[in-house]
Amino acid sequence: MQRHFEHILQELKSALIKMASMAEDAVEKAMESVLTENKDLAASVAQGDEPINTMEMQIDSLIVELLALQQPVASDLRLILAASKINNDLERIGDHAVNLAESGLTIHSKSKPLAQRDDIARMSQLARRMLSDAVDAFIHLDPNIGEAVVLMDDSVDNLNRKVTHELMELMKVDPESVEQAIEWIRVSRNLERVADLATNIAEEVVFIARAKVIKHHAGDPLPK
Amino acid sequence: MQRHFEHILQELKSALIKMASMAEDAVEKAMESVLTENKDLAASVAQGDEPINTMEMQIDSLIVELLALQQPVASDLRLILAASKINNDLERIGDHAVNLAESGLTIHSKSKPLAQRDDIARMSQLARRMLSDAVDAFIHLDPNIGEAVVLMDDSVDNLNRKVTHELMELMKVDPESVEQAIEWIRVSRNLERVADLATNIAEEVVFIARAKVIKHHAGDPLPK
Numbered sequence: 001m002q003r004h005f006e007h008i009l010q011e012l013k014s015a016l017i018k019m020a021s022m023a024e025d026a027v028e029k030a031m032e033s034v035l036t037e038n039k040d041l042a043a044s045v046a047q048g049d050e051p052i053n054t055m056e057m058q059i060d061s062l063i064v065e066l067l068a069l070q071q072p073v074a075s076d077l078r079l080i081l082a083a084s085k086i087n088n089d090l091e092r093i094g095d096h097a098v099n100l101a102e103s104g105l106t107i108h109s110k111s112k113p114l115a116q117r118d119d120i121a122r123m124s125q126l127a128r129r130m131l132s133d134a135v136d137a138f139i140h141l142d143p144n145i146g147e148a149v150v151l152m153d154d155s156v157d158n159l160n161r162k163v164t165h166e167l168m169e170l171m172k173v174d175p176e177s178v179e180q181a182i183e184w185i186r187v188s189r190n191l192e193r194v195a196d197l198a199t200n201i202a203e204e205v206v207f208i209a210r211a212k213v214i215k216h217h218a219g220d221p222l223p224k
Numbered sequence: 225m226q227r228h229f230e231h232i233l234q235e236l237k238s239a240l241i242k243m244a245s246m247a248e249d250a251v252e253k254a255m256e257s258v259l260t261e262n263k264d265l266a267a268s269v270a271q272g273d274e275p276i277n278t279m280e281m282q283i284d285s286l287i288v289e290l291l292a293l294q295q296p297v298a299s300d301l302r303l304i305l306a307a308s309k310i311n312n313d314l315e316r317i318g319d320h321a322v323n324l325a326e327s328g329l330t331i332h333s334k335s336k337p338l339a340q341r342d343d344i345a346r347m348s349q350l351a352r353r354m355l356s357d358a359v360d361a362f363i364h365l366d367p368n369i370g371e372a373v374v375l376m377d378d379s380v381d382n383l384n385r386k387v388t389h390e391l392m393e394l395m396k397v398d399p400e401s402v403e404q405a406i407e408w409i410r411v412s413r414n415l416e417r418v419a420d421l422a423t424n425i426a427e428e429v430v431f432i433a434r435a436k437v438i439k440h441h442a443g444d445p446l447p448k
Contacts, residue, residue: 072292077291078288
């Protein structure tokens, strides 16, 4: 029984690692389609959400199986519940990849390249790095990697604010740019959400590894 | 032991109902602050996320306690896992209420009221109705109410698309309107997300009640 439990737990970890790499891949391809204006690639990512959704349901089944199989000990229980949340976060990252690819279908460069393109490419790099590190933290149950990911989130937030502000200024002086600028704001916001979700995953890892809740600034003094 | 389990399960249900009413209340107050331009109200909602976050952690603790307490039977297990997801969805609705209230701090009417205000008020009504019905479906474990919520989501999506399109057209002809229009697009998008999350909750209820997964169009024919 215990051996069967360990076997399924291992299967759950492998499935999450596979799903994480699918989500990472989807974001990477979606952003390549945005930045290189590759419409075929954009179309393929925009249609390719199904495998990630199927994976989510398979992982949910493994979780139900594990919980139904036997009384998990406290540390396994924490791992399983964190896995359930990470599963949900990865599925949502898949949704954001689809949103990004949809923007990829619409975005086209005008006479001169958009000044915000470099910042957005930087955000994309950061967000994917955070996702990859969060998954790495999960694989090795390493809270230090997890905490480093949480710290990276501010940079992405700042870039998102900067890009959004600049694009709003652009729209004011160049009404023709409105549709494209709105689409780039959408890209920026979706990347910011991917980074948030990577942060959630990292927080879950820290939670399992340290059995301590760091989200919602739980370390802050309690309000009176 | 069984009686203790039932007791905590009841506590979990009550906590979720309370959290749902906090989230509903936050969205309602946030939208009142947006539509009546009540800055004090906006400020209070924008700062009031803490109780919902605390509640999320308390519910998570109840879930861990329930799972650790004894081997739940299959139907209880489904209920507990759905509760975990609903908990997460409600916390995210709280986040969107904060976003809405932040828009409430910025939005101000110009000489004439915005034409999209009525559509946004309608979206707000629909999204809150969906949330309230989804929670009702959960309380009574009624899949029919849940399925009705899922069907309402299209109306909100359509209104979001209409409002966003109209505001983009407005920005093109009136560059002065850019900042306010972007803020209204943000309100529209946050309401659309609240409706999505209410839909998630409704789908979870249908899942528990019918033990059938309806999300990701699981009823569609499988791709070849």
